[in-house]
Amino acid sequence: MKNPCHLEIKNMCFSRGDRLLFDNLSFEFERGKITAILGPSGIGKTTLLKLIGGQLSVDSGEIIFNQTPLHNCSTAELYQARKKMGMLFQSGALFNDLSVFENVAFPLREHNHLDESLLKILVFMKLEAVGLRGARDLAPQQLSGGMARRVALARAIALDPELIMYDEPFSGQDPISMNVLLKLIEQLNKNLGLTSIIVTHDVDEVLSIADNVYVLAEKSIIAQGTVEEVLADTENELLQQFLHGRSEGPVPFHFKTEDFQSDLQKVSR
Amino acid sequence: MSAFVSAVGRVSLSFVRTTGKSCLMLFHTVAGAPHPKLFSLFIKQIFQLGILSLPIILTSGLFIGMVLSLQGYNVLVDYAAEESLGSMVALSLLRELGPVVTALLFAGRAGSALTAEIGLMQSTEQLASMEMMAVSPLKRVIAPRFLAGIITLPLLTLIFNVVAIWGGYLIGVSWMGVDGGAYWSVMQGSVEYMPDVMNGVIKSVVFGVMITWVALYNGYHVIPNAQGISQSTTQTVVVSSLLVLAMDFILTVFMFGM
Amino acid sequence: MSQKKTEMWVGVFVIGAMLSLAILAFNVAGLSLKGEGRSYTLYASFSNVGGLKVRSPVKLGGVVVGRVEAISLDKESYTPVVRLAMFENNGYYPETSSLAILTSGLLGEQYIGLQPGFVDEDISMLKEGDRFEDTKSAIVLEDLIGQFIYSLNKGE
Numbered sequence: 001m002k003n004p005c006h007l008e009i010k011n012m013c014f015s016r017g018d019r020l021l022f023d024n025l026s027f028e029f030e031r032g033k034i035t036a037i038l039g040p041s042g043i044g045k046t047t048l049l050k051l052i053g054g055q056l057s058v059d060s061g062e063i064i065f066n067q068t069p070l071h072n073c074s075t076a077e078l079y080q081a082r083k084k085m086g087m088l089f090q091s092g093a094l095f096n097d098l099s100v101f102e103n104v105a106f107p108l109r110e111h112n113h114l115d116e117s118l119l120k121i122l123v124f125m126k127l128e129a130v131g132l133r134g135a136r137d138l139a140p141q142q143l144s145g146g147m148a149r150r151v152a153l154a155r156a157i158a159l160d161p162e163l164i165m166y167d168e169p170f171s172g173q174d175p176i177s178m179n180v181l182l183k184l185i186e187q188l189n190k191n192l193g194l195t196s197i198i199v200t201h202d203v204d205e206v207l208s209i210a211d212n213v214y215v216l217a218e219k220s221i222i223a224q225g226t227v228e229e230v231l232a233d234t235e236n237e238l239l240q241q242f243l244h245g246r247s248e249g250p251v252p253f254h255f256k257t258e259d260f261q262s263d264l265q266k267v268s269r
Numbered sequence: 270m271s272a273f274v275s276a277v278g279r280v281s282l283s284f285v286r287t288t289g290k291s292c293l294m295l296f297h298t299v300a301g302a303p304h305p306k307l308f309s310l311f312i313k314q315i316f317q318l319g320i321l322s323l324p325i326i327l328t329s330g331l332f333i334g335m336v337l338s339l340q341g342y343n344v345l346v347d348y349a350a351e352e353s354l355g356s357m358v359a360l361s362l363l364r365e366l367g368p369v370v371t372a373l374l375f376a377g378r379a380g381s382a383l384t385a386e387i388g389l390m391q392s393t394e395q396l397a398s399m400e401m402m403a404v405s406p407l408k409r410v411i412a413p414r415f416l417a418g419i420i421t422l423p424l425l426t427l428i429f430n431v432v433a434i435w436g437g438y439l440i441g442v443s444w445m446g447v448d449g450g451a452y453w454s455v456m457q458g459s460v461e462y463m464p465d466v467m468n469g470v471i472k473s474v475v476f477g478v479m480i481t482w483v484a485l486y487n488g489y490h491v492i493p494n495a496q497g498i499s500q501s502t503t504q505t506v507v508v509s510s511l512l513v514l515a516m517d518f519i520l521t522v523f524m525f526g527m
Numbered sequence: 528m529s530q531k532k533t534e535m536w537v538g539v540f541v542i543g544a545m546l547s548l549a550i551l552a553f554n555v556a557g558l559s560l561k562g563e564g565r566s567y568t569l570y571a572s573f574s575n576v577g578g579l580k581v582r583s584p585v586k587l588g589g590v591v592v593g594r595v596e597a598i599s600l601d602k603e604s605y606t607p608v609v610r611l612a613m614f615e616n617n618g619y620y621p622e623t624s625s626l627a628i629l630t631s632g633l634l635g636e637q638y639i640g641l642q643p644g645f646v647d648e649d650i651s652m653l654k655e656g657d658r659f660e661d662t663k664s665a666i667v668l669e670d671l672i673g674q675f676i677y678s679l680n681k682g683e
Contacts, residue, residue, distance in 0.1 A: 053401050082403040093398035096389075107402045110409075152398075159402070309530070316533045320540050359555050424544035431547040434555060453554065461582075462556040466548075 006031040006195045007052065007163060012061030014044075014051060021047060023219045024061075029163075029212075034189050034196040036206045036227075039216035040242065040251070045199040046090070049165050052197075053087060054078045065163070083111060086156030086164040090171065092148040094140040100127070100151050101136040107158045126154040130184060146177030150184070157188065163195045164188070170202040178202075182209055203243055207231070215239055217251075291486045297407050298415055298485075304408040307416075314417035318379045322425060325374055330429040333370060334436025337361060341437075342445045354447050355456035358437035363465045364525065367430040369517050372476035375422050376509040380484040383414060384505040387488025388498040396489075411485050418481025419474065426473040468524045475516055480509040566593065566612040570658040571626050571639075576607045577665025578637045579628055585611055587641040592617040595639065611639070619652040621645070625661035637665060 009027040013020070021044040029035050039045055050056045052063060054070055063070040065081055073081075094103045104123045108114060114122070127133040130150040140148060149169060156164060166185065170178050186209045189196045200206050207213065213230045215223040223230045223239045233239060241249030257263070304310070337358050345351045387410070390396050396406040441447045460466070487501040487508075576598055585593035593613035601608045613620075623644025630637050644650070644661070653659070 050397075055397060055400060079403040079405075082401055085401065087398065087401040089394045089398050091393055093394040095395055096393075107404070110402070110404045155402075312537050313530075313533055315537045315540070320536050323540070363551070363555070424541060427544045427547040427551065431550050434551075456555055460556040462552050466551050466556050470548075 005029070006066065007197075008062075008064045009052070010062040010064070012051070012063070013059045014047070014056070014061075015059060016044075016047070020219060025216075025221055027214060027221075029195055029197060031195050032189070032193055033211040034185070034198065034209055035212040035214065036210035037197065037199045037214045037216065038201060038203060038206070038242070041201060043216050043218075045216065046167050049087065049167055049197070049199055052165065053082065053085060083159055084162045086159070086161040088149065088153050088156050088164070088166045088169055090168045092140075092145075092152040094143075094148055094152055094155070096140055098140075099136070100132065100138050100140070100143070103140065103151060104155045104158055107155065111159065122158070126158055127151075129157070129188070130154045131180075144177075146173055146180070149173075149177075149181065153181075153184065153188075157192065157194075160192070161194070163197070166196065166198045166200070168200050169198065170200055170205050178205060185209060203245070215242065217242065290490070291482065294407070294411075294486055294489060295415075295482060298412045301408075304405075304412065306409075307413055310409070310413035311416050314413045315421055318375075318383070318414070318417050319421035319424060322375060322378050322421075323428075325378055326371060326425050326429050327432055329370065329374055330432035331436040333366060334358065334362070334433030335440045337366070337433070338437035338440040339445070342441060342447065351445075351447050352451040353455050353459075354441045354445075355434075355437070355452035355454075356459040358441070359434055359456045359460050360465060362430050362433050362437075363460065363469045365517070365521070367426050367433065368469050368472040368476060369513060371426040371429045372422060372473065372480060372513045373510055375425065375477075376480045376484075376513065377506055379418070379421075380480050380505050380509050381502045383418070383481070383484040384488040384491075384502045385498060387411070387414075387485060388491035388501050391489060391491050392493035392498060411489065415481050415485055418484070419477045422477030422480070423470050423473040426469065430469070464524070468520075471524075472517065472520050475520065476513050479512045479516060483509040483512065565615045567615060567655045568596070569593075569611045569613055569653055570656070571609050571611060571662050572601065572604075572606045572658070573609065573626075573628060573662050573664045574606060575628075575664040575667060576609065577628050577667065578630075579609070579639070579665065580636070583636065583638050585613065585626075585639045585641055587617075587643065590617075592641060593639075609639075619654065621650045622653055622657070622660065623650055624653070624659065625663065626659050627663040628665035630666075 005028050007027075007029040009025065012022055012025050014022045037045055037048065047056065051058055052065075052070075058071050061071070066084075068077065068081060070078065070081055094100075095106065098106065101123055104126050105119055108119055108122060123136070124133055127136055130153050132147060132150055132154065135143065135147065135151070140151070143151065169181055169185070173181065182205060185196060185198070188194060198206050198210065207227050210227055213224065213227055214221055215230065217238055223233055223236055230239070231243070238250040240246070241251060247253050338354060341354055341357045341361075342351055345354055345357065387396075390410065396410065399406045399409065438449075438452055442449045442452050484505045487505045491497050491501040579595060579598065581595055581598060583595045584591040585595070593611050595609055596612045597610040599608050599610070600606070620641065621644045623646075625642045625644065627640045627642070628637055629640045
């Protein structure tokens, strides 16, 4: 019986330069579920994904994926683990000099020695899953933002990963593409049995499909649990301000400065 | 005063760190198993760096050879030594002008293109996404370009030298009236294969390593925004040009100074 | 651009560069495929070697028959000693031959001119390690001017 906890982060601390980003945080990501990580901009949510993927190393703490520690393993082991992870970057990050087809085929060509016809079938399947099989010969520059993201998603699932991470997938999308993406993420999660981690600040959208939620603010986790549990936590003021987008609350509207009256008085002198 | 001293200290420390970082990057690029597709990627890069630089190299070679011959004739004719024109043109080109000018042109054209390309890939997270697909960007993207740069610059230098010497012949013999036979025979008498031709090639190999290394380092470590890319590109051209001129002096001392 | 076309252009480029190298080697540097052949060593002392350099040619009637291999100083007699590599396929020379340091043209390089001496029954040929006895040193410009002024004064 597989451990329900697919990915675990224990007591993690990380600073960038002199700035402490994460102070003793712990996360648990359940297998087969969609976990959302919410928080204000600039708090380091993308950095968290980079730490999971091993692009940055934690200062202290543990990251355990499928019972294998990732924080101090060898490069070879890290690369093996990465083959089971897919990541969708905020900008899509498609390779400009390759066509849509070649972009999706890239991980397959690099890691498997497949017959060309088998490769084609696999790529078609992945593109079909995101609805872009017809765009396979286009260049990335010819795609709209939403389409580029879907191609990147097809590429992220090319190696049939177990875990997939989404970095701000809904930012800057029109309502149609937003919904399409939402549906896709939910379907892929169910049909392929993936564990999904979505990092975003689009609260309502992500909560409509997520199972579990972590809310980050000020270097720590201010709320965690299933979506219902978190929404029911009305006592947490910072959480409520964030969830409902109120302009006043623990996060102030005005940037710290002196009193308005005294500033105006200084001008008239 | 203390601000000056601390500034010097800061610059020196950052210089040392940069040297260390770039050596580490170089090490990870060439050490270990090469990428299976290295050869075909390498060939493609030779096309990008070498063949696309040919127009500027050929044109510059022709003009430099012609100007050298013209100016050389003006000086030599005062000593009634114009028959040595071929020798003067060939030795100047093979020993100094060929490797150095080709390297500077290469730094401006190919070096800046490399930095911009890699910098753009880095800023749009393409290299990070490659890493997340368990493909090493150093092995797949950087290594072929590095090897191609080392091979391409000596090849370009050889072509530059030939075109320039021929350009010198055009001006010296067809225009200024130096005897054609004398042009080549005096040249052959004074130019030697090992010290002159091969030392020039060795110089261009060293320049190729340095320019490509600087260009790739700056691209890979770019600050990921539009301003960062332009800053990195400028830095590549400036730093690699200065390194070429400095290394040229050092190499000339060793090769021709003793 | 397709892979094949790229490869073809790269091939053309590399071949072009190799051709350039060949042109530089043979037409510019005057490298000769025949090579100079085997050589044997002879020595000669001069009182002044002038501007003679290592690899300067030894010419007989304008034909290059050897090269200067090394120039050194004899510590006992304080005279320069030149070690010559004479080409075997040009033959051997009698011990009565003489060497002179000459200049080609006004600003030209200095070379060693070989004048073969007469051959007789008692005269042997110079072989490996032998020494030329009859040598004329390089003309030093100051001495020449001095001689000229002296002869002028003598004439008066």
